[in-house]
Structures are given as structure tokens and as C-alpha cells.
Amino acid sequence: MDFKDDLKDIDDKLIKELNSISRDKIEYWDVRTGVSRGATLDFTDLKSKEISSHYITECGIRAFINGGWGFCVLKDLNRKAIITGFQKAIKLARLSESLCKNKFKIVPRDPLIKEFKARAREKLEDVDIEEKINLVKNHEKIASEYSSKVKNTHTLYSDGHANSLLINSFNNHIFQDLSFLRLFSLVYTQDNGIIQRAINSVGGIGGFEIIKTEKAENLSKKSAKEAVDLLNAKSPIGGKFTIITDPKLTGTMIHEAFGHAVEADMVLNNESILKGNIGKKVASEKVNIIDNPTMGQGKIYNLPYELFGCYFVDDEGIPSQKTTIIENGILKSYLHNLETSSRMDTLPNGHGRSSSFSSRPQVRMGFTFIEPGDWSIEEIIQDTKNGILCEDFQYGYTNPSTGNFQFKCKFSYKIENGEKKELMRDVSLSGMILEVLNKISAIGKEVDYSDGMCGKGGQSVRVCDGGPYIRIEDITVGGLN
């Protein structure tokens, strides 16, 4: 697997040439190139639907002048194509600049010249395709044999190994070598005309060791058990309730109900209800929210790999870092990329991210979480007269301009007089961004996280979120009854 060969044309000579072409014409440029190879194994009911392999090269060239951006996407990484694409991007930037009303500059940063390599204990390319197939088959077998109520199983394995190079007009030269893996399990069950499903996934940055942890090994069994349990769950009754969210759901809520509204591009575009709220109280004073996508956090959770939503540098070459978003209930900072930090007169904090080398970096979250408090989960439940304990999520969404959000839970248990009771399915929770964080009445001490993909503007990026168990008063719960 010769990655270097595909990137060989991006050398000092090319950089020199790009600098000479761009001189006096534009104020900023960057070129991101990448080569990736990987495999996808898609199994349903113990049979392979897709066993595939890919080999992709990509290049995204950005040029900027006085508020206008130009972007040119190429698949060829040869010198001639890059130079032509670079000239095109300059032309596009000038066109944008001629029409744009918001003039601004990109504030220069110190150059970063560095090579980053994420550790893969068991390199993906050293693992035979048969071994990957056997792993997936085994997960399918475990799920399908779990119960006679299991009617359909689906296991998707995907991995990828990419080498990339980011160069820009700050004289950055950043080479990265990363591999990732994700295993996804979906199980459908059926009983008495009722169909239920459960989805679980595990992902990380590293090698084949990612699917050898206990969590990964139990993945399909977990899906099967959940899908069977859900068959006997009741539909919720709608209304207002006190709810307790588990760490996974806490994470989703922080991400959806709050995180998107602190993305500075949303703030600049008047799309965020949090515009003008820096320094103001937006949450109960017990609440501290952080985004910290730095590498090296796998070990905190006893994992031999890097967390799925973490990275060394963002897609504009800014190192990932810990950002305090809310401190003791006060909004401290938005999340920024180069453009938003330049315009809002602050430092970039490493949130300019894109889904691939052929997409433009947007402001995106990394690993967003709420910091722990001092309640144990038992204490929270005992202290709750009537409510719902909500565990794990299916999905969530928000409208940052109105502040309305919703997320859907996987499992929910009724709580009556401080005791956990019957299981309910498809409980959806709704609220208003600026109200909900003020309604938090207890914060747990044990934290956990989950990973997934987050979509915005047609791009999906890897993210993590998490936190402790928390209790929120007076939340609207949806239901069919």
C-alpha cells in the first residue's frame, strides 16, 4: 500500500509555485490532499451483501480574498491538475469577493510544520479480509441465535486508512496518518405483529484492536437483547415529566440542545438563539460544559485506541484543544474556525472540520460533554417522586434559531416514588435550549460517553459526546396516547 506515491507531487517546488501564483492576488489559501484505502463488509442474516474495497484520492483547494471564498475540488493529485485547480479557486474567490457584502480578513497564524500519526496496534492492512469476515459473521451468529424472536440481523464493518497533507499560506505543512474502524449492529425482532429494532455501534481511531474490546465483542448481543426487550415495552403517555438522562442521553442532549447553537458560524449568520450571550447566565450554576477533542483520552475510558470524535489538528491546521463553553452556568465561549475567530476577534479553537478533503471546513463540535457533579444514580432515583429514567438515544435534532429541540430515547423506565418501574419505548423529549439547562436539578458523578456521526450542511463528521446522569425538571414528553 503505497500512499506516499500519490502525494509525491505536493513538494517544496509545488508550494513555491503556489505561493508565487497567489502573491498579491489573494490573502489566504489552503490545499488539502488525501489518499485513502479501506474495506466495507455488509452482512444481513449471516450472508454477505457487500464485501468491498476502495481506493480514493482527493484534493480540496481553498482561496480567500476580503470576505470571498473560492473552492475547487479535484480527484487527481498531480502537479498540473493542482496548479490548474489552484488558479480556478483564485478566480472563484475573486468572483465571490466581487459580490460579497461582508468584508473581513483572515488573521494570520504561526506556521505549524509537523507529522502526526495515530497509533494502530494492529494495522488494518495486516489483517486478512477473511479474519474481518469471520468477525462480522460471528456477530451475525450471536445476534441471530439470541432468540427466536430475532427476525433480521444486519452488521456493517467499515475501516479506512488515510494519509493526508495540509499546506496553506501560513506555511503550514501538516502530514497525518490515521486509520479508523467502525462496527455497527442492527437487529430487528418481531412478536405478535410488533416489530422492534435496536442499533449499537462502536468506533475509534486506531487499528483492528478497536473491535477486540469487551464493549465491541458484546455489540451484537447487546442489540439483540435490546430489540427483544423492547417488544414488551409500553408506548409512553405524553405530558410534562421530570426526567433523568443517562450519560449517553446527557451527551446527545448537550450536543443537540446546546452545542449547535454555540457554533460561531451559526451565531454570525443570526441563526443562533445564543447570539450576544457571552458572559451571560444561560444555565443553572451547577452546569459546566466543555468541548475537548484532544487525543489521548481513550485511556480515561480504558480503551486501547483514540476516541472516535477526537483529532490532532482540525481541517485548517489548528491543534485540537479543551474549550470551556459554560462555566458555572455562564456562557464563556463559542466554537470557532479560522474565519469566525478572525471576525469575532478571538483565537481559533480548533473546530474547523470537514467530512472529507473535498468538502469545506465548517464549525463543528468534537467531544462535547457536561462535567460531573456529586450525586450517585441511586440517590437521584430515590430522590425522584414521579418521573422517567431515559437511557441511550436513537437520534436528536434542534432548530438553533427558535431554540426548539427534541431527542428520542432508546429505553425509558417509569419512576414512581423513587423506584424504577416498567420499560417504555420511543419516548421523545422536547424542550427549549435556553430553558432546559436552567431546569437541571441534579448532576451525577459517574461519566461515560458515546460516539457517532453528526450532520450539518450536507457533511457528516465523527463526534463524541457524554456526561453524567442528570435530572431535568418539567420536560415535555411525546407519546401516541
Added chain:
Amino acid sequence: MESDSDVFGLAKYGLKLIEQNAHELKCAEIFFEKNKYISIDIEENSVKNSETGEDNGVSVRVINKKGALGFAFSNKLEKKTVNELCNTALKMMNVSTPDPDFYDLPGSYQNYPIVKGLFDKNLKVLQLEDSMSYVNILIDVCEQDELAISQSGSFITNYTKTNIFNSNGLEVSGKDTSCSLSSHIIVKDKVSKETSDGYEWQSERTIKRLKAFDVAKTALEEAKRNLNRKKIKSMKVPIILSPKGTVQLIMRPIASAINGESFQYKRTFLVDKRDEIIGSKYLNIEDNGLIDGAVGSAIFDGEGVPCKNKKIFEKGKFLKTGLLHNSYTAGKEGVESTGNAYRSSYNSIPSIGATNFIMSNGDITIKEMIKDVKEGILFDYTGDTPNISTGDFSGLILHGNLIINGEVKEPLNETMIGINLLDLFKNIKALSKEFKNYGAFQAPYVRVEDVQIIGGEN
């Protein structure tokens, strides 16, 4: 991929290589795609970014006599890469599991339907400079309104050329164009200082059909209609789905639930409902890939099978033939492919997708329909999707208004709706004359009785 002759040469080379190197080969397919796009982004109601790009690629799909499948793709269109892909795909096939349900890839077809207006030569040669007039119209609408404070939006054009070759003698090529506009406008009330938004988009095959003014105006009106929201009490009332809502709560869920693959795996709430009347007489839906100039139309599908027009629901009856198939699911069921193989790009094996999905409209106007409601909800859209395996829907109304005594009143905050789709289909009581197209969906306003609304007010 500069010319067809290169593609033909590469395909011939690849298919021959596969036949020479394969053990127990049943069939093979080589798929080429060439795509070019331009895109202009509006942010803060101003042009922000201009973009052009291209993506050319090739994929190889091979299946042996036991039904085991191998697949490989790349965006490098060189002989060397095609050679590597063919060998990798065969390697994948050799380690893949047998699938007795696999029947065959399509054979060659004598005749393909004639569908006009899928390719706009103006779009193929359109330059970014010429596109700016569309963008400027969007910007003007926002700028000239007193309450509008910002807009994000986009103008995108696409040109795609496809070539499909398989070892059963199928050889087809086609080209098409598409263009789209979107507008997301933010408004702010002068007194209450509350903000709100509205969203609208349009996609077409030919640029002449794009109506930039209407798109921005609709987004703006929707944003204003959603200002000064209030929480309401829970209630059970009739709702009127806007065309966007109809797409979200009726059409997309049906399109997913009649997907031959999900259906065969018993993953959808319509399993066991074939040939049954499950909706009111107002539920009439067809999947028609042959409409001239329509976004969902095509001459052939992602495997080269001719597209068709199929009835799915007739007077509330879910027709026995109302499933969408590609060659795999059709072969498994022993029927002909319906021409619904869908490929988002060269990088995926064909799944199944609807073509133009059309719900019949009715004979009353939307004005009359609203006038008829004493107390109810006008449902614009949600950020949610129904659960396709259970048919349950419980979601937040992102945009909706109260209807009181036949008039559209205050917009809603923190209001959810909960219903099972089978109940929703039964409770359809009226359809509007007016309809709208959103991409490949065509939808009217729909009145549904007895819907549970969960309000945020105690």
C-alpha cells in the same frame, strides 16, 4: 474519462480480465460515472463561497455461481486501477458467502423508454458568473424585507454521465443535469425580539424552471408565520399537513416501507399489509420514472433496467404489485425488476429508491380546507422521521400553527404530535387541489382527523 471510447475500452478490458481470472463466475458489471458540479453559497445574506468540482469513478461488481458477491471502486480511471479493481473484486467474491437468493444481473434490453427533458445543455456549459443572477434574486428578497435579518442558501448545478456494462451483454449510457436552489431565512420580530426561520427549496432538470423569487418568498413567509410562538395544551384535533409535511409523514415513510429489500427482510410496518385496504380512499400513490423533465425521472435505473410507471396505492389499497425492486430483490421474489435500482454514486452497490413519487391531489382549495377546521393544527414540518419498522411517529413540530375557526393563528413552541401511520392513513379526510414538488416528491395538502397533539403548556 475523457470520451466514451476510453470507457468502452476500459470496460471491455475489465470484463475480459474478470472472465479470464474468475473461478465459477456468474456475472460481472462495470459502472462508470462522471460528475461535474458548481455551487454558490449564501451566508449572512451575502455570497460567501463559490465552488466547482468533479468526481469521476468506476466500480466493479462480480458474482459467482453460488451468488457470492465482490465489489471494488476507485476514482482513478486508469487501466492499471481497473486491473487492480477487477482483481480485488474477485478476491472479495472468493471470500464472500454464497447467496442462493441471487438470481442474475439484468440482461440486455431491446427498447428503452423515451423520456424528454432530463438534460439541459445550458446547464452543462453554465458558468458561475451566469449563475449569480439566481443568487442575487434570493439575496434581494431578504434584503428588502423589514423583519428578515439573515439568509443562508445555495445554488447548485450538476451534470452526470453514466455508463453501465455487464457480462450479460447490457451496455447503456446516459447523461442528465439537475439544478437546485435553497433558501433559509431568519426573521426577528421588532417588538418581541423573537427570532424564527423558514426554509424552502426547489430542484429541477432545466434551469429555466427555477423560480428564485418564489423560493425565497416562500421561505420568508414561512419564517414570518412562525414568529411569536406559543405553547399550547395537549389536545386531539384534525391537522392539515402542508406539502412538506405530507412528504415527511406520508410519502417518504411509504417510499421506505415499500423498498423491496426492507420488505423482504420484514423490516417495515407494511409487511403483511399487501393487497389490503389500509388507508382512506384519498390515499392514491404512484411511482413514475417516465415523466418528461422531472427530477426523479430516468431512462434506466442504476443497473441499466428501463424505468417504469407503477401504481402503489389505489383508493387506500396497498397493491400487491406495489413494491420497488432492483434486480436482486426482484429475482428473490421471482418477478421482473421494477427499475428502481438506486446508486448514489459509483461508490456503492445498487440499493433501491423511488423515482417520481406522486400522491394524487384532490378537488378543494387549501383555503376551503382551512376554513373547514374549527380547531386544529397546520403542520408544516418536523425534524423527525416516523419509525419505519413500527409505523409509530412521535415528533416535535418544528413549524406549525394553530387553526381556530377556519383561520391560521399563532405558531407553536415545544409542541409534539404522536400517531401511528396506519391510523394516519385511515384518517385522511381531504386533499387539496394545490400540490407542490419537492425533489422527486409531489404532494398536496392533506387533512387528517383525530391526531394526538402534546403541548408544552401545563
